[in-house]
Amino acid sequence: MKRIISILIENKPGALARVVGLFHQRGYNIETLNVGPVFDGSYSRMTVTTRGSENDVEQITKQINKIIDVIKVSDLTEGEHHEYEFILVKFLRNEKIQKILKKLNGKIHEKHKDGIVMSAWGTSSDIEIAIKAIGKANLLEIVRSGSIGLHEGEKVLKI
Amino acid sequence: MKLSGGDLLLRALKEEGVKFIFGYPGGAALHIYDSIFKQKACDHILVRHEQGATHAADGYSRATGKPGVALVTSGPGATNAITGLATAYMDSIPLIVISGQVQSHLIGTDSFQETDMIGISRPIVKHSFIVQDTQDIPRIIQEAFHIATTGRPGPVVIDIPKDKTDPTKLYEYKKPKEVSLRSYQPRVLPHPGQIKKACKNILSAERPVIYAGGGVILGNAHKELIALNKLLKAPVTNTLMGLGVYPAKDKYFMGMLGMHGTYQANMAMHNADVIIAVGARFDDRITNTPSLFAPNARIVHIDVDPASISKIINADIPIVGQVKDSLSALIKEIKRSKIKIDTDALESWNQQVAKWREMHGLDHDLYLKKNKSQMILPQVVVQELYHATNGNAWVTSDVGQHQMFVAQYYHFNKPRRWVNSGGLGTMGFGLPAAMGVKLAFPKDEVVCVTGEGSIQMCIQELSTCLQYNLPIKIININNEALGMVRQWQDMNYGGRHSASTYSDSLPDFVKLAESYGHIGMKVTKKADLKKSLEKAFSMKDKLVFVDVYVDPNEHVYPMLVAPNGSMKDMWIKKNVKA
Numbered sequence: 107m108k109r110i111i112s113i114l115i116e117n118k119p120g121a122l123a124r125v126v127g128l129f130h131q132r133g134y135n136i137e138t139l140n141v142g143p144v145f146d147g148s149y150s151r152m153t154v155t156t157r158g159s160e161n162d163v164e165q166i167t168k169q170i171n172k173i174i175d176v177i178k179v180s181d182l183t184e185g186e187h188h189e190y191e192f193i194l195v196k197f198l199r200n201e202k203i204q205k206i207l208k209k210l211n212g213k214i215h216e217k218h219k220d221g222i223v224m225s226a227w228g229t230s231s232d233i234e235i236a237i238k239a240i241g242k243a244n245l246l247e248i249v250r251s252g253s254i255g256l257h258e259g260e261k262v263l264k265i
Numbered sequence: 266m267k268l269s270g271g272d273l274l275l276r277a278l279k280e281e282g283v284k285f286i287f288g289y290p291g292g293a294a295l296h297i298y299d300s301i302f303k304q305k306a307c308d309h310i311l312v313r314h315e316q317g318a319t320h321a322a323d324g325y326s327r328a329t330g331k332p333g334v335a336l337v338t339s340g341p342g343a344t345n346a347i348t349g350l351a352t353a354y355m356d357s358i359p360l361i362v363i364s365g366q367v368q369s370h371l372i373g374t375d376s377f378q379e380t381d382m383i384g385i386s387r388p389i390v391k392h393s394f395i396v397q398d399t400q401d402i403p404r405i406i407q408e409a410f411h412i413a414t415t416g417r418p419g420p421v422v423i424d425i426p427k428d429k430t431d432p433t434k435l436y437e438y439k440k441p442k443e444v445s446l447r448s449y450q451p452r453v454l455p456h457p458g459q460i461k462k463a464c465k466n467i468l469s470a471e472r473p474v475i476y477a478g479g480g481v482i483l484g485n486a487h488k489e490l491i492a493l494n495k496l497l498k499a500p501v502t503n504t505l506m507g508l509g510v511y512p513a514k515d516k517y518f519m520g521m522l523g524m525h526g527t528y529q530a531n532m533a534m535h536n537a538d539v540i541i542a543v544g545a546r547f548d549d550r551i552t553n554t555p556s557l558f559a560p561n562a563r564i565v566h567i568d569v570d571p572a573s574i575s576k577i578i579n580a581d582i583p584i585v586g587q588v589k590d591s592l593s594a595l596i597k598e599i600k601r602s603k604i605k606i607d608t609d610a611l612e613s614w615n616q617q618v619a620k621w622r623e624m625h626g627l628d629h630d631l632y633l634k635k636n637k638s639q640m641i642l643p644q645v646v647v648q649e650l651y652h653a654t655n656g657n658a659w660v661t662s663d664v665g666q667h668q669m670f671v672a673q674y675y676h677f678n679k680p681r682r683w684v685n686s687g688g689l690g691t692m693g694f695g696l697p698a699a700m701g702v703k704l705a706f707p708k709d710e711v712v713c714v715t716g717e718g719s720i721q722m723c724i725q726e727l728s729t730c731l732q733y734n735l736p737i738k739i740i741n742i743n744n745e746a747l748g749m750v751r752q753w754q755d756m757n758y759g760g761r762h763s764a765s766t767y768s769d770s771l772p773d774f775v776k777l778a779e780s781y782g783h784i785g786m787k788v789t790k791k792a793d794l795k796k797s798l799e800k801a802f803s804m805k806d807k808l809v810f811v812d813v814y815v816d817p818n819e820h821v822y823p824m825l826v827a828p829n830g831s832m833k834d835m836w837i838k839k840n841v842k843a
Contacts, residue, residue, distance in 0.1 A: 116448055119395070120383060131388045161575075168572035174392040174412055177448040265447055 108137070109163045110182040110189055110255045113152040114263045116175040117143050124173045125152060134158060134166055138191070138230075138252030149177070151263070153254045155230070178263045186258035192227040192251040193237075198244040206239050221246060267435035270399040271300030274363070274430065276438055277406035279306035283334050285325060285704055286310070287318040291338025292378060293365030296430035307334075310704065310733060313725035315342050317697040319349020320723065323360050324661060324698025327684045329705045330485065332359040332413050339365045340378030343424075344385065348691060351389040353420040355688025356506060357483055359413035360420040362386075366395070368428045382424045391419030396429045403440035411444040416451030417570040418483055453569070455586030455594050463541075463565045463582045464598040470539035471610035473499040476522065479506030479687065480544020480568060482680045484588035487511070490543065493592055496599050498611060500618045502530035504545050506687040509677030519618060520627065523551040525669040525821050528625035528835060528843060529618050534559055535833040536617075542566045544588045547577040548688070557831035567591045625823065625837050627673050640816035641791050643667065643742045647674040650712065650740055653798040658710040659702045661685065663695040663719025666748035669821040671714050693722030699737045700729060710738070710802065717743040717771055717812075727781040730808050738801055739810045741774060744817040752820045756836075778810035788813045 115121050122141055129136050134156055141152045156166065163181050170179045182189065197203050198220050204212070210226035210233065217223075226236065230253045237248065257263070268276065274297060278286070287310045290298045301309050312318040315337045322333030337346045343364040353360035366372065367379045383393050392412045394405045402425075409421040467473060475497070481490055487510045494501055494517060501511045502522040511518055520527035522534055534540065540562045545551070552558045555577050566573075566580035567588060574583040584591050636642060647670045650658075660675055661684040662668040668685055677683045684702060686694040699713040713720075720741055730737065745768035754762050775785030784807045788797045794813065801809040826834035826842065835843045 120387075120393075123384070124387060127387050165572065165576060172417075172570070172572055174446070174449050 107157065107159070108183070109156050109158060110187065110253055111154045111156065111163070111167060111170070112180045112182050112255055112263055113154065113170060113176060114178040114265070115150050115152060115173075116177065117148050117150040118175055121150065121175040122152070124175060125154070125170060128169055128173065129154070129156065129166070132166065132169055134162065138250065140252035140254050153252065155253045177265055180257065180263055182255045182257060185261070187255050188258060189229060189253050189255040190227055191230040191233045191253050192225065193233060193248060194223065194225050195240070195248045196221055196223050196246040197240070198246065200244040203240050203244060206236050210236055268438055269296070269300065269432045269435055270396075270402055270425070270430035271297045271432065272303070273399065273402040273436060273438055274406065274425070275300045275304050275307065277403040277440070278334065279304070281406060281410045282331065283307050285322075285701075286334050286336050287312055287321040287325075287701070288336030289315050289318055289338065289342060291340075291342050291365065293339035293367055293427045294336060294342070296427060296432055297336065297363070297365065297425070299432065300430070309336075310700070310729065312697065312729050314723065315345035316348050316693060317700075317723050317726045317729065319346050319360065319362060320352065320691070320694050320697035321701040321726075323349060323353045323358050324684050324701030325705050326353075326358050326360060326701070327698070328659060328681055328702040330681070332361050332410055333701060334361045334363070336363045337365070338378065339367055339382070340380045342378075343380055343382040347385060347389070348693075350386055350420050350422065352686050352689045352691040352694060354389040354391070356479060356686065357418050358420065359418040361409055361413055361423065362420060363423045363425065366424045366426040369426045370428075372426065382422060386422045389420070390422050393422040393424065395424045396426065399429045399434060400436045400439060402429070403438055407440050408444050408446065411446075412449065417480075417573075451569075453586050455567075455584050455591040457594070459582060459584045460591070460594045460598050463584060463595060464602050465604060466539055466563055466565060466582060467497065467541060467595075468599065468602055468604040468606055470499075471607055472536060472538040472614045473497065473541065473611070474533050474537040474539070475499050475501040475511075475541045475543065476504070476534065476545055477501065477507045477510055477543045478504040478545025481507055481510045481588050482544075484544055484569065486544070486589040486592055487680045489589055489592035489596065493596055493599075496596065497606070498615070499541075500529075500533050500615060502526065502534065504548070504551060504687070505672055505685070507545065508672060508683045510680045512678040513676035514678055517615070519622070521672050522832075523548070524825050525673065525823065527622075527627055527673070528823050528837065529621035531823065531825070531832045531835060532621045533618050535831060537562045540564050542568075542580075543592065544568060546573045549577070552577060553825045553827060553830050553832050553834070557829075559832065625843060638816045639791070641788070641794055641813060643670050643744065643815040643819050644674050646740065646742055646794065646813050646815060647671050647714065649794055649798055650714065651675050653795075653802050654710050654712065658682070658712045659684065659699075659706065661695045661698040661702060661711070661713045663715045663722070664690045664692045665716050665719060666744070666752065666819070666821050667714050667716045667719075667742040669749075670742070673821075692719040695719060696723050696726045696739065700726060700733075700735050703735045703737050704733070712738045712740060714740045714742065716748060717741055717745065717774070718747045721772075724777070727778065727783060727808070731782045734806075736804075736806050736808050739808070741810065741812045743771075743774070743812055743814050744819070745771060745814075746817055748817075748819075749821070755820065774810055774812040778808070783808040783810055785810045786812065
């Protein structure tokens with residue numbers, strides 16, 4: 107089952123490597139990873155998606171919690187949550203692709219001779235469906251931000 | 266007064282109470298070594314290989330409970346410290362490794378003796394620091410010691426680029442009054458509701474077992490454990506790492522459990538209705554096949570590390586907290602509780618354990634008495650060692666059959682006396698670890714029980730022992746083979762001894778010891794064993810290397826049947842299953 111793990115961590119050199127290394131070390135796989143500084147810049151917020159059973163994820167979150175630089179860890183999939191992903195796509199001009207991306211808050215950023223650059227965002231399952239629909243033909247390149255997520259309601263990841 | 270980075274480091278170490286630094290100099294560490302030369306608070310012990318430095322610091326820590334400190338240079342110095350770090354990590358030992366690093370501006374350029382120590386050590390440390398500003402050194406040392414010693418202890422690496430200890434650049438010595446890390450709050454108090462639940466389950470048990478591990482030693486909670494069982498009168502077993510935490514002479518003690526645990530301990534675990542796991546982590550060498558583990562037991566699991574709970578075996582009543590706090594709370598709750606222990610049930614349970622002990626227990630093992638071998642039996646070497654030292658020695662070991670024989674036949678009555686690499690299983694650990702113990706307790710008897718395979722992995726430290734006059738006793742249980750490997754090859758590979766024998770190329774250990782300025786003794790006859798050990802221990806101020814040739818065909822039993830076995834499935838002796 108797909109899991110979304112949210113991590114609040116010290117924004118220090120090597121902190122990201124400790125989290126990423128741990129997944130490999132404990133035999134789990136990272137599907138997507140998003141990280142960036144938050145608050146006063148001394149913190150980083152990470153969103154990691156992975157697959158595993160409830161026990162697996164419990165073990166992963168416990169192990170991540172043990173990393174000294176980690177402040178808070180939470181499995182967003184445990185409860186209601188918001189989750190989105192952003193993509194940038196470069197493709198040969200194609201009406202079908204444009205239509206698909208338009209439905210996902212699509213925006214055209216650049217048109218050149220044959221090609222076009224668009225962005226789009228949506229839930230990661232919508233994004234997955236869109237990527238499948240786009241197919242290989244006409245697609246030049248695509249880049250994904252990886253999932254980002256927050257708890258619904260009053261629950262927050264904060265010190 | 267302003268100080269250089271090296272002087273800041275040494276002052277910070279002094280303030281942490283460091284008495285010994287085990288190390289080996291090299292280019293990137295030379296500024297630090299100059300600072301060592303100029304101070305008196307910390308003695309530097311020059312080892313002969315960085316692996317020896319880490320194990321010696323580790324042994325010092327296991328014996329004293331204080332963090333051990335090793336200092337190495339960059340590159341090969343750092344990589345040689347890796348095995349020692351992993352050893353300490355697996356057994357949760359507070360070890361501080363300070364590694365020199367190339368100058369900051371050379372990092373990443375493949376410069377001479379450069380290696381990414383932080384990267385290489387990441388999976389085997391509790392935390393690591395790289396010094397970026399010299400004035401941070403006192404704070405980093407303070408934080409490193411705090412992290413290494415609190416919560417679930419573990420090793421910490423501090424990597425210091427050479428320019429950060431430049432003797433011409435001086436700084437004020439400044440550090441915070443106390444450590445404050447917003448991301449690390451190790452002190453967790455046990456949840457009172459969980460303590461109540463545990464108490465209810467424990468007091469209602471008919472077949473309880475206490476399963477105590479190294480965490481009880483690390484948490485300095487042996488008194489609480491003993492006090493708990495004064496109330497419960499339950500059979501107790503210790504893990505390899507926990508031996509000594511519950512006195513072996515106590516009538517409720519069943520010996521070690523697991524792969525080479527006693528028959529009674531493994532049977533009691535398998536048949537228990539409540540298992541009280543304290544500071545133990547259900548290692549695969551304990552549980553055998555997890556799905557077959559203790560089928561009828563409710564598990565109470567006390568551990569400071571929440572990640573250890575329900576990792577392998579699901580805990581019915583998890584208690585996250587320091588072992589000492591948790592046991593104290595549990596004792597209080599039991600004393601307050603109105604639930605009466607079913608003493609009849611408990612009595613018949615203890616009788617059952619006694620029956621198991623009678624059947625296949627180690628001390629009643631007729632096998633040893635009946636054995637007609639003309640050669641010395643390795644088990645008997647340990648029994649004789651126990652008598653020769655009145656059971657009071659600090660004993661280190663390496664890894665293999667000899668380690669298991671010590672665990673089975675040297676009966677530890679005090680915590681910390683047994684120093685071995687349980688988790689990682691590091692051959693070469695025993696001799697340097699014994700150096701660390703001997704430095705901590707110079708008046709006490711310190712024995713390294715080893716094998717002719719393991720001892721050769723850190724044999725160079727015999728030279729260190731001479732330099733610092735460390736009269737430890739080395740008992741080399743010599744079966745002219747990698748005994749445990751060969752045992753597995755005998756049992757699982759049709760007796761094909763692939764790369765496990767070398768009898769025609771062993772050194773003359775007597776001459777070897779003598780060449781390092783020590784005393785060497787060779788024992789081959791049964792009749793000489795006792796006298797030889799007595800003679801060795803009579804030489805108080807000498808390192809004596811006793812090379813005892815034993816029956817090479819001995820196996821370690823009991824042994825859990827794997828794969829797909831439970832804890833009740835054991836080989837009791839050669840070709841005999843229980």
